[in-house]
Amino acid sequence: MVSTRLENLVSADGNDSSAALVVLSGLIAVTVVSPLVWIVLRALQVDPARAATLMFSIRTAEILGTSLGLMAGVTVLSVLIGVPLAILTTRTDLPYRRLWTIVAALPLVIPSYIGAFAFVSAFGPHGELSSVFGLGLPDVRTLPGAILVITLYTYPYVFLTTRAALLSMDASLVDAARTLNADRLEAFRRVTLPQIRPAIAAGSLLVALYAISDFGTPAFMQVTVFTSAIYWEFGAFNVEYAALLSLQLLAVTAVVLLVEAKVGRDEDASGGGASGARIRLGAWRWPAMGGVATLGIVTLVVPVAIFGMWVLRGTGGGVSSYAFEWGYAINSVYLAALAALVASVLALPVGYLSARSDSRLARLFERGTYVGFAVPGIVIGLALVFFGANYASWVYRTVPLLVFAYVVRFLPQVVGTTRTSVLQVDEKLPEAARTLNASQIETFRRVTLPLIAPGVVAGGVLVFLTTMKELPATLMLQPIGTETLVTLIWSAHGTAHYRYAALPALILVVISGLSMLVLLRQEDNNVS
Amino acid sequence: MSVNNERTQRYGSTTDQRAKSKRSPAADEATILEVDGVTRRFGAETAVSKLSLSVRDGEFLTFLGPSGCGKTTTLRLIAGLERPDEGRIDLDGDRVADADGTFAPPENRDVGVVFQDFALFPHMTVGENIAFGLQERDDERTDDRVTELLDLVGLADKREAYPENLSGGQQQRVALARSLAPEPDVLLLDEPFSNLDVDLRVEMREEVRRIVKEAGVTTVSVTHDQEEALSISDRVAVMSDGQLQQVGTPEEVFQRPKSRFVAEFLGHASFLPGHIEEDVVKTTLGPIGRDRIHGLTVEYDWTTIDVLVRPDDLLARPAGEREADGRVIYRRYLGPTVLYRVELDSGEVLECMHNHSDRLELNEAVTVELAANHGFAWFPTDGEVF
Numbered sequence: 070m071v072s073t074r075l076e077n078l079v080s081a082d083g084n085d086s087s088a089a090l091v092v093l094s095g096l097i098a099v100t101v102v103s104p105l106v107w108i109v110l111r112a113l114q115v116d117p118a119r120a121a122t123l124m125f126s127i128r129t130a131e132i133l134g135t136s137l138g139l140m141a142g143v144t145v146l147s148v149l150i151g152v153p154l155a156i157l158t159t160r161t162d163l164p165y166r167r168l169w170t171i172v173a174a175l176p177l178v179i180p181s182y183i184g185a186f187a188f189v190s191a192f193g194p195h196g197e198l199s200s201v202f203g204l205g206l207p208d209v210r211t212l213p214g215a216i217l218v219i220t221l222y223t224y225p226y227v228f229l230t231t232r233a234a235l236l237s238m239d240a241s242l243v244d245a246a247r248t249l250n251a252d253r254l255e256a257f258r259r260v261t262l263p264q265i266r267p268a269i270a271a272g273s274l275l276v277a278l279y280a281i282s283d284f285g286t287p288a289f290m291q292v293t294v295f296t297s298a299i300y301w302e303f304g305a306f307n308v309e310y311a312a313l314l315s316l317q318l319l320a321v322t323a324v325v326l327l328v329e330a331k332v333g334r335d336e337d338a339s340g341g342g343a344s345g346a347r348i349r350l351g352a353w354r355w356p357a358m359g360g361v362a363t364l365g366i367v368t369l370v371v372p373v374a375i376f377g378m379w380v381l382r383g384t385g386g387g388v389s390s391y392a393f394e395w396g397y398a399i400n401s402v403y404l405a406a407l408a409a410l411v412a413s414v415l416a417l418p419v420g421y422l423s424a425r426s427d428s429r430l431a432r433l434f435e436r437g438t439y440v441g442f443a444v445p446g447i448v449i450g451l452a453l454v455f456f457g458a459n460y461a462s463w464v465y466r467t468v469p470l471l472v473f474a475y476v477v478r479f480l481p482q483v484v485g486t487t488r489t490s491v492l493q494v495d496e497k498l499p500e501a502a503r504t505l506n507a508s509q510i511e512t513f514r515r516v517t518l519p520l521i522a523p524g525v526v527a528g529g530v531l532v533f534l535t536t537m538k539e540l541p542a543t544l545m546l547q548p549i550g551t552e553t554l555v556t557l558i559w560s561a562h563g564t565a566h567y568r569y570a571a572l573p574a575l576i577l578v579v580i581s582g583l584s585m586l587v588l589l590r591q592e593d594n595n596v597s
Numbered sequence: 598m599s600v601n602n603e604r605t606q607r608y609g610s611t612t613d614q615r616a617k618s619k620r621s622p623a624a625d626e627a628t629i630l631e632v633d634g635v636t637r638r639f640g641a642e643t644a645v646s647k648l649s650l651s652v653r654d655g656e657f658l659t660f661l662g663p664s665g666c667g668k669t670t671t672l673r674l675i676a677g678l679e680r681p682d683e684g685r686i687d688l689d690g691d692r693v694a695d696a697d698g699t700f701a702p703p704e705n706r707d708v709g710v711v712f713q714d715f716a717l718f719p720h721m722t723v724g725e726n727i728a729f730g731l732q733e734r735d736d737e738r739t740d741d742r743v744t745e746l747l748d749l750v751g752l753a754d755k756r757e758a759y760p761e762n763l764s765g766g767q768q769q770r771v772a773l774a775r776s777l778a779p780e781p782d783v784l785l786l787d788e789p790f791s792n793l794d795v796d797l798r799v800e801m802r803e804e805v806r807r808i809v810k811e812a813g814v815t816t817v818s819v820t821h822d823q824e825e826a827l828s829i830s831d832r833v834a835v836m837s838d839g840q841l842q843q844v845g846t847p848e849e850v851f852q853r854p855k856s857r858f859v860a861e862f863l864g865h866a867s868f869l870p871g872h873i874e875e876d877v878v879k880t881t882l883g884p885i886g887r888d889r890i891h892g893l894t895v896e897y898d899w900t901t902i903d904v905l906v907r908p909d910d911l912l913a914r915p916a917g918e919r920e921a922d923g924r925v926i927y928r929r930y931l932g933p934t935v936l937y938r939v940e941l942d943s944g945e946v947l948e949c950m951h952n953h954s955d956r957l958e959l960n961e962a963v964t965v966e967l968a969a970n971h972g973f974a975w976f977p978t979d980g981e982v983f
Contacts, residue, residue, distance in 0.1 A: 244678050245716040247703035249730030250779055259729070263720045 091430060093418045098437030101415075101477050104452035105319075105440065111455045112312040123310050124317070133317065135212060136281060136294040140321075142216035143223060143280040144273050150220065150364070151227030152269060157357055159235040161348040169361045170232070174225045176368040178581045180538045181222035182285020183574050186558060187372035188218055189289050190567035215292040221368045223279050227272035234268030235261075253348065274329040281321055282445030284541040289562055295321070296447045300541065303451060312455070315448045326443055373578060379571035398576065401537050401553040404468065408475035409533035412483045413525050415476065420487025420525075421517075425496075435488070441478040449477055450545035457546075466548050474542040479535050483528030490524025491517070527587055534584035538577055629654045629815050630675065630783055635684030637670055644670040646839040647684070652783070652815060657806065659818040661826040662836035663862070668819045671836070672785050675817065676710050677703035689782045709776030709814075713788040715768045717760035723747075723771050724756040730779040746774040749808060765793050766801055773805065777812050784809060786818035790825060802829050823863045827851060835859045853891055853974050860905050860974065865936070867911070867947040868903035870978065880904065881922065881943050882911075882967050889972045903976045908950035910969035913939050913957060921962035923947075928959060939965055 112120070123129065157163055158170045176184075192209045209218070242264070246256035284296040293301075295318040302311040350357060416438075423435035441449065453474050457465030464470045494517060502512040540555050547556055554573040561570035630652040637645040645667040652658050660668040673679040675686060677693065677700070685695035688708070693701040703710075709730075718726055724743050731739045747753045750770035760768055769789065776784060789805065790798045806829050809816045820826050826833045827847040835842040835850055835858075843855045854860035857868075871878035871885065873893070878885045885904065887893060893902075913925065926946070927938035935951045947965055957963060 239714065239716060241712045241714060241716040242718060244676075244703070245710065245712055245718075245775075246729065247678070248676055248706075248708055248710040248785075249775065250704045250732070251729070252702070252704050260718055263718075 087422075087426070090418055090422050091426075091428075091434075094422045094431065094434040097415050097419055098434040101438050101480060102440050104449055104456065104474075104477060105444065107456040107460075108312055108315050108319075108448060108452040111308070111452075111459075112316050115309045115313065119309070120313060123313055129314070129317070132293055132295060132298050132314065133321075135292065136318075136321065138212060139216055139219070139287070139292070139294050140277050140280045140325075142213075143219045144277045146216060146220040147224035147227045147276045148269060148273055150224040151272060152231050152265075154224075154228050154361065155231035155235055157361070159232055161350050161354075161357070163350060163354055163357055165358075169358070172361055172365040172369075173228055175365070175585075176222045177225040177229075178585045179222055179369070179372065179578055180285065180540075180581060181219050181279075181283055182289055182540055183558075183577055183581075184222050184368065184372055185215070185218045185286040185289040186562060186567075186570065186574060187375050188214070189562070190570075191371070191375050210291045212292050215287050215290045215294075218290065219280050219283060219286050221364075223276045226275040226279070227269060230268040230272035230275075231265055234265040238264045271329070274325060277325050278322065278329075278443075281318070281325065282447075284445065284447045296445055296541065299447050299451060300544070303454070303545070308455075311451060315451055318445060318448060322443055322445065373575070376571040376575045376578075379568040380575060382568070397552050397554055397557050397573065400551050401555070404472065404475070404551075404553065405533045405536035407468070407472045408479065408536045409483075409529040411472060412476045412480050412532045413487075413529040416480060416483040416487045416528060417525065420484045421491050421521075423484075424488045424491035435484065438484050439481045442481040444478075445541075446478055446539060447541040447545075449474055450542040453542075454545050466546065468548055468551070471543070471546040471548060474546050475532070475536045475539060478539065478542060479532040482531045482535065483525065486524045486528030486531070487521060490521040493524075494520045527590065530587050531584055534580055534587065537580045627654050628652070629689055630817070631687040632671075632675065633685050633687075635671075635674060635681045635686060637667075637674055637679055638682050643839050645674065645681075648836075648839075648841050649684075650834060650841060650844060652817060654815055655813060657809065657816045657818070657829065657831045658834060659820060659826040659830040659832075660834050660836055661820055661823060661862070662842075664821055666836045667839035668821075668836050669787055672710075672787055672817065672819050675783070676708050676785055677701055677706045707779075707782040708785055709779065709781035709783070710785045710787065711769070711772045711776050711789050714792060715760075715772040717768055717771055717775070719760055722757050722759055723752065723763070726760065726771055727775045727778050729775060742778055746778055749777070749811065750774045766797050769793065769801060770804075773808060777808075777814065781814065784812075784814045784816045786816065788819055788821070790820070790822070798825070805829070827863070835862065837862070852971070854905065857976055860976075865908045865948050865950075867906050867908070867945075868976070869906050869947065870901055870945065871904050871975075872901050873898050878902070878904065881941055881945065882965055885967070885973065890975050891972050893975065897977065901978050903978055905974040905976070906947065906967070906969075908936060908948040910967060910973075911947055911949040911965055912951070912968040913937055913949045913963040913965045915957065916962055916964040918962055920964055922964050923962075925957050925959055925961045925963060928957070939963055941965065 115123075154173045158166050158173065163169060188209050208214075238261070242260050243256050246260045247253070251259060281294075282296065284300065286292075287294045287297040288300060295314055299311045299314045299318070302308075302314065419435055419438050422431045453470055454465070457470055498516055498520070499512050502516045503509070507515060538555065540559065543553060543555050544559060547553070554576060557573050558570040558577075561567060628651045632648055632650045635645060635648045636643065648667075648671060650658075660671055662668045670679060674681055674694070675688075680700055681694050681696065683696050685699075686693050688701075688706055691701075692699050693706055718729065721729070724747075727743045727746055728739050731742055734742065743756070744753070747756055750773055752767060752770050752774070755763065755767060755771075760771065763771065769792075786805070790801055793801055802825060818826075818829070827850075830847060832844060833847055833850050834844045837858050843850055843859050845853075850859060851863050854863065857866075860866045869880050869882065871880040873887070875898075876887045878887060878890055878893075890902075890904065913923075916922075922943075923939045923941040925937050926940045929936045930953070933953055935953055935955060937949045937951060937957055938946060939949060940946050949965065951957075
């Protein structure tokens, strides 16, 4: 009796249900990747000669050049800010190091387009400060301006990865170098730098990926890079050109990802724990603290102050069509909640399978769902526009298609947390349940699901919060008549009625802050 | 616990002479490292308190103490990885640190350090690790020096290997070679064997002593393992609570501990009360001749003292109820030997070490006898320093 039961455990029924799981995961992965097919299909419909002319035009070259310049500028500047900050907060005797660490990491909380919006509305031609001082402020709506703004909100990626590497690096290595007659600089160059280089590279690639796929900031700042150009061409009904530019953007993204796959991984941090001697800043601690404080003021205080000022001043005498209505916030919440729910449900089979099975297929499907991580939102938006307009006009500009776009874009977040929590469940527990006569499905429902629920929920919350902030896909697929917080900001910017965007922008800052908290909680859970 | 520093100091210097005459051929070796009244505080906590000590050229000295006693901080102070709050440190005649702000960073001190976790640079090969401190030499001389050191530590075939592919013992040899390569004045070893398996530990102890003696370098080591300290060192400096308790040869600190702390930290210690009566000290195990008690002075006549007895000084024999003076309350089988704990009728508890073939039962009535003919250390009953 026992033996037959054991046989059942390992044979037939197990294989059946895991086969079903593989099929299900495969379906989800294919569905999520499918938008890429539409964009390629649309691009292939362009007459080859015309495609060649467009692809090799001067304008395309300009767009490519500006995009690469933006990406390179942001990446270099982020390294120049992020790495010294990481050293300052881990290796020196800077007073209040914890506080400055938080200040330095916090800009990540604000979507860069919100920051760009704040700076444009303050320093732009119709901006707050210009109207106070009259003319004379340099226009920030330039490539350097965009580089600066994106850097201010993305350098924390480099800061955080470098900081983690410095913390996990065995500090006695530096001590060892010092006792071997290397002075501080030499020890940094020959020992510390080689140790933290992979982390700097990983952070830089995140920054590069963000910079190349960011739509809001270049759009707000009138800089013509791939993302903004795609949107403008699409708006001008140059659909073919938009599709071709999307392919180029995808190619650039693919190169960044390939470099990332080459550079990343392998290095795992050694020992750690042992804390070496700290660098004594002496009188330099004042300029150091001043520098970090200034950064915090520029990135955090200035935007919030500008928005706050507008909110307090009220919107009296303005254009009523831009007036804030709570209905916008409710629309945002509704869409984001739907996206979170769908993404969590879809993530369950994929995350579970990839954690429990070591087959290549499971790995492939999991990787497939990560397409949203690599593909810029503007491209996903455009792809679904093609799909809706050409093949399924009945879903075009409806809630389901918009939610699907969100799911494609943010599914990786919840797949990641689900996979991690499944990995943390001791494999003996489901086995124990099976020996206690629970069927496979019952075991999942009564044992596995309750254990992984916190991870899935955390992933769902992340999807919810990031969906609230999503700009390009929302703009392109927005159901007619459904305004949300981000579309309000967009149209307020378009007509230079900046102050109407203040409240939605403040709400989004708070929302983004919450997502940071969830991420930190998640990290704590993974550590313990 | 207070220690008379001045006395420790004087005692230390007489020990130096003894150590020299016994262990090193050259009679007039210079002091290479001098630590004088060094204090280091971390916030409200005093890690090292008024520590004074001198180390002679070529000597192997070990700081021994429980974790948190300040021994590693002392080592880091000598290396220049910490700054003293008070006191001064001289290395090879140069002032390297004092309270007035003189502070030579580690790279200017000519010290080599073998770290507890070895701290080998993971991105460099064995050869590159060893060559790290040899920047000032040209390539050929660097190469020769690396070869020389690889031969010294017996790893000539591992030159191109990366640290992660080495065993613990091999990593330790590389760390040792790397710190010896720039020919430091003083080699510092921070708990050098604590990351090794027990079997390897004993082997590496011998090996490290051989290597540093062959290199002729003055060595200061830190450990909490008393067996390691006693077996490897020319002199042992026992520390507790940031203070130096006693400095001396292994024999001196073991056989003539200056405090109960030192007595107990260096091995099992039982204290046998005895009353001094003219020529003998009367104990429950019978009288001990006055001449066998180290340095007993007249002012303690007719008082009670505690005589230090080690487990191997005592033997317990089975006895009938009449002649028995205690019973076995604890037994620990250690393989070659067995440790018995006997509670005497008078209330004292003594530990006796027996050969593994001797078998006593728990609760068995026994009589304990003193089976040693060497002298004994002693402590006043209420204090600790005689």
